[in-house]
Amino acid sequence: MRRFLLPLALTLNACMPTTPTDTATRAAIANSTFPPMKTFGAPRPVRPAKSNNDLALDFVELSFNLESGRALPVFTRFETPISVRVTGAPPASLGSDLNKLLHRLRSEASIDIQQTASNKPANITIEAVSRADIRRALPHAACFVVPNITSIKEYRQAKRTSRTSWAEMRERKQLAIFLPNDASPQEVRDCLHEELAQAIGPLNDLYRLPDSVFNDDNVHTVLTGFDMMMLKAYYAPEIRSGMTRGQVAQRLPQIFNRINPAGGARAAKFATRTPRAWSQAVQSALGPGTAMKARLVAADKALNIAAAMGWQDHRRAFAHYAKGRILLGSDPEAAYQHFLMADKYYAKTPGATLHRAYVATQLAARAVTQGDGERALRLISPHIDKAAQNENAALLSTLLLLRAEALDLQGRTAEARTVRLDSLGWARYGFGPDWAVRAKLREISSLSPLKKGRI
Structure with a gap:
């Protein structure tokens, strides 16, 4: 059963809330020029390398x-x-x-x-x-x-x-x-x-x-x-x-x-089972209807259980990611450190490359807010094909929009315009109606100091 409880949502640091009535910023393209919705071609699944x-x-x-x-x-x-x-x-x-x-x-x-x-x-x-x-x-x-x-x-x-x-x-x-x-x-x-x-x-x-x-x-x-x-x-x-x-x-x-x-011929890994207490802590941390203080307590519990279990895999990474998500609004620097830890543990886990692409959106968003286009591009580049291979249009369009902002920061406006236009077809599949696409454009655009007159 797919629930709303635990999505790795693409909410980014320093993003402004948007509604269907939002007007497009400079980075957004007028409705009349939205390209057709893009869809994925032949699947590219990877066989599991497990015993x-x-x-x-x-x-x-x-x-x-x-x-x-x-x-x-x-x-x-x-x-x-x-x-x-x-x-x-x-x-x-x-x-x-x-x-x-x-x-x-x-x-x-x-x-x-x-x-x-x-x-x-x-x-x-x-x-x-x-x-x-x-x-x-x-x-x-x-x-x-x-x-x-x-x-x-x-x-x-x-x-x-x-x-x-x-x-x-x-x-x-x-x-x-x-x-x-x-x-x-x-x-x-x-x-x-x-x-x-x-x-x-x-x-x-x-x-x-x-x-x-x-x-x-x-x-x-x-x-x-x-x-x-x-x-x-x-x-x-x-x-x-x-x-x-x-x-x-x-x-x-x-x-x-x-x-x-x-x-x-492959050796068995015998991955440890996940204690129910950890699953419940993650659900409390990210699920609906939980007060902020309780979310923080639950996230810390998930991290403590992960450490006690000795996990070095994606579950420990996910606990850090959850804590980072919760801290984004109140303590961006602490959130950033948790995202770095999440990336560290995801990097150790075979089969977790798509997870790293989600973390990359958070790390690249921070680089854009700091005006560091070069770093943002380095963070984004390895993950664009992985998002496409996994047919995740929402993630792919977000990565492309972040790339466009990074290119703008480097003064490469023509390239940025092309990348931004390319992102819109994927955004229409990933986010749906035009107002949702405009909202995502404004969300990503609001990260850049160029749009705030700071540089």
Whole structure:
């Protein structure tokens, strides 16, 4: 389930709040000249470089627990070819993004899945409704998936009954996914990837996975090479619905040796499990409805647990990132130090290059505010292709807008104008309507001392 709780949002230091009525600054381009929305081409997933032993452990933890921590008694999946239909009022972008995802599931995960007409019965119903409808059904959720349901109206009536209980299932036959139809194209697509993956595959999220959408940090927004391997194993002929944890675990070595031969020779890392207290601390630090003092206490708790566990990976980095986010408004210098620490630990973690791109937006924003265009460019450059490879248009457009400001600081105004124009097509996919694109332009522009008359 994708929630609003823990996004690595792109809120930047020294940014000014904006609304749909904001007028564009010098850096913003008039509505009439906005270029068409850009979309990504062929996917470029990276196969996981992990041992099959570790992949098997990941599979079991993902497949036999819910996000709440509740254990699932048996393994469940669809045992027939999977049909998918779209109902409600879908946004224009959903059709092409769904076609692309279904093609990937067939070609990369070898899953027999097809789209059918909206007026025909299907195993999975994707209903596009308003964000308000989703919030009324499940507060704090951006989108969600439930079993044995075909509409959000039906879900409201069956909510909190055994009918919608994942733990009561013994085989998957019918599910519903509820996506927002009034969000940006990227948010709709991100929801589609995570919820469809959970509809057909694992139901749990693990913070210890750096290269997966099955992680509540919400860094990865499209299915990764790791995710596709998990889904391919999920539909391996050696396992079936109704098997126990032990029965599935017994067959996993054979499955992964077949679908991932290179992983058989790799040494196992045996990553430590994430204590629930750490997950709860992170949720309190970044989730809604928490007072600032409590956020700081929760962030410190997450950092203390990470240190006590001896983590040197992305989880310790994320705790520093969370503390930095919280301190941005009150103590920018302390926030900057936490962002530096986050980058340090992300750099130590294989598979965390996309995480570093998010941190780079914070570090580059600081360099721009200080008028240091050269440093900002050095910080941004390594991450632009990584954002594109991971199909993150919001992150890509933000990096490009920061690059444009850095170029302006160096007096390279023609280059800056070209880069800024290039960013807008991605911004239209990542942030949605023109007013949101203008807001992002103004947000980034406000960082530069050139716009404040300081240099």
